[in-house]
Amino acid sequence: MLSFKLLLKAIIAGIALCSFLIASTAKGALWTITYPRPIDDSDARAQYPIALLKLALDKTGVNYELRPSDRILLTGKAMRQLKENREVNVVWSMTDTQREKELKPIRVPIAKGLIGLRVFVLNPVKKNKFDDVLSLTDMRKLIPVQGEEWPDTKILQANGFNVFTVPEFREAYDMIGQGKGDFFPRSVMEVDAELDVEGRRNNLFLEPSMALYYPTAMYYFVSSSNKTLAHLIETGLNRAIEDGSFDALFESTYAPILESLGVNDRKIFTLENPLLPAETPLSNSALWYKPQNESSQE
Template sequence: MHSFNLLKKAVTAAIALCLWAIVPTADGATWTITYPRPIDESDARAQYPIALLKLALDKTGVNYELRPSDRILMTGKAMRQLRENREVNVVWSMTDSQREKELTPIRIPIAKGLIGFRVFVINKERKSKFDDVLSLNDMRKLVPIQGEEWPDTKILQANGFNVFTVPEFREGYDMIKQGKGDFFPRSVMEVGAELEEEGRRTRLYLEPSMALYYPTAMYYFVNGNNKILENLIQTGLNRAIEDGSFDALFESTYAPILESLDVNKRKIFTLENPLLPIETPLTNSALWYKVEQQ
């Protein structure tokens, strides 16, 4: 999990009242770009998207200031505010058809699809329930916990799971601790930092041998009317891909995490994703992490 700490950077606490401001400077205009403030400024899950966004903007050569919103915004609220041109002008989140109708996605998966690669946080007292899971049908007999507004919930339901929903992810951990639900599928991007925060002296346990995978992408989203920001991020990401700096940041962040989770030794159950928009660039292999099937 130490790789997350390498990406932790200080961010300013102030926020511009405007969402896409131009501030005169000696060198020209400075673009103020506001993203959702995480629950904790040191939240490791936010460090990679912020670092990649900074990398992309640096590639464009524009003067910019990257700021967190004035208040903490969970994903659902942040996307509603973005849709209404309030508080933020860029959000990163897992995509689905509805989100792409309401907002403009930059269709470059910022974490190469790892958001759909899920390992299971379970209650230690329920470890035996996974001993006889040999197939996806066996897995469907167990109850996963997911967020009420998450695309993941609909994906799991579409694949035959009876999903127990909670308002936000921390309540999912509370449910597992209380023995409600059987497992909390968390992305390999998220689980290490979350378990570190929740503490390993609790009843939480990371199931060591299985994973779920469904094709999906985490994108940067902007308001449909903000074509300038859309073009800036798109251009910057493409330049970072071309010069190798995108891959370098991805590898330095996630290679140690994937190794620590023994992803190549896990039995991976693949799900269909009926929410995946047809525009998703699945055929461009350079944009995706290849999940090795056992």
Template sequence: MGKLVMGIAVMLLAGLSLGAQSATWSITYPRSLDDTDLRNEYPVALLTLALEKTGVKYRLLPSDRIMLQGKALRQLRENREVNVVWSMTDSQRERDLLPIRIPIAKGLIGWRVFLVTEQKLPRFSMITRKSDLLTLAPIQGEEWPDTKILQANGFNVFTVPTYQEAFSVLASNRGDFFPRSVIEVFQEMKTQNLAREIILEQDLALYYPTAMYFFVNKGNQVMARLLETGLRRAIEDGSFDALFFASYEETLKQLALDKRKVFVLENPLLPERTPLQDTQLWYQPSQNLLQ
């Protein structure tokens, strides 16, 4: 493996017009909604770790303006404002952009728990089968891959144009539940100033196989190799897993996925090259899966 890593490093050196020792990589990612939005903390920490593992000089900065995911992906495709974005993958995104196929959250983006209102909570206690859950309307963003996944599995999805609007739709009971990934939900409950009636449902979850990747512009092959080299080195020396568990171990304990009814959904958007067979890249928090 050492020879392979060395070979990749040589390729990177050859790709730098100014030379690896003098060049400084300027890497810009999408700025979050505000300083209280903590969802960027782990991806930025992992990006920093990967860059440190390569030994290159770099500047890692947020974009000048706030950029929601759909806008960030469009800007990345056009090679404007940002040059790296992290996002859940699907076939279209992998056609438009260049993915680094290492799931940065080890697949946890596909594990979903539910934000609901107290008024509707009793309906969820009666759910024992997937068909019961299909009678309820989940809330999702118009451009999110999750929306198509849920629709393909038979859900009548209530779509919203913006992330923030999903919370107001939930609070007004126009939709029944807002599925959130296990790596997002607690931070959102702390930072989104949720209406008092919005709570976390305690007994159910969804799972669909998917990954969140770092993406770069299709023309930026050298940066893709750089980031993959750093991530691979972090996996090999254990620092990737150390950061992952430091970030999410307590969250996973609190959510107790092993005690929930977990309904498995198919993901028709999952690209064929998703590295599902590489077990070191994934975390499996529960075996209590229901079809």
């Protein structure tokens, strides 16, 4: 009869072998990972999330194919399809408590919270309204335009804004172009690419001296049942953070944009975010970009 020590060694060796075989199988199998197809395949807003996802997956060593969904999926529809395990198996979007209940978030802010740093798209006829804005109280007298299903809408409403809502972002640009609402707050991640198209079409421009900031994160989300994919993406992101490649991609993508928008010269009003889940890793300063000119002045 085998001694207890020999039996224990055999069990440990067997477990190690099984773990090795499972890991080898995971690396050898082809993972087909589908994300929501953007409105335009050249959409600059999707380029960074896709590049970061590729970087993270490369860090894991898995064999994968990353491809867009067969049809265009805007965020609301993509999240519903993800919840039902249909069409897509990863979506990047701004987080809130409801989304984290329904889906599995990978709690690494993929753009260091820039999704919550908002500059203002204006119709020229509304420009004079901003001349007298000296405080957040003044700002609340103006009407922002936002999407019906966006977490931003609830955040702005919770902070005392009367929000004009539309189904999706292109309609928001049309409404601003028609003089509806006073301003369209857009993330510094998005606004340059959008104004290149929508701004010209609607004769809009960017307010030059102010911004809003609220703490929030854009995460990768997967189905609650897809824990293996969640683990792969989280592992890859953490490895990219550790070796500096995450920061390198972030800086190369967004440093020129932040500079061109003059973020450090803007007066930034800070809002509360009541939708921010308690698990948000706010204490890890390495994961966040912090604007230099924050002000909560009322």
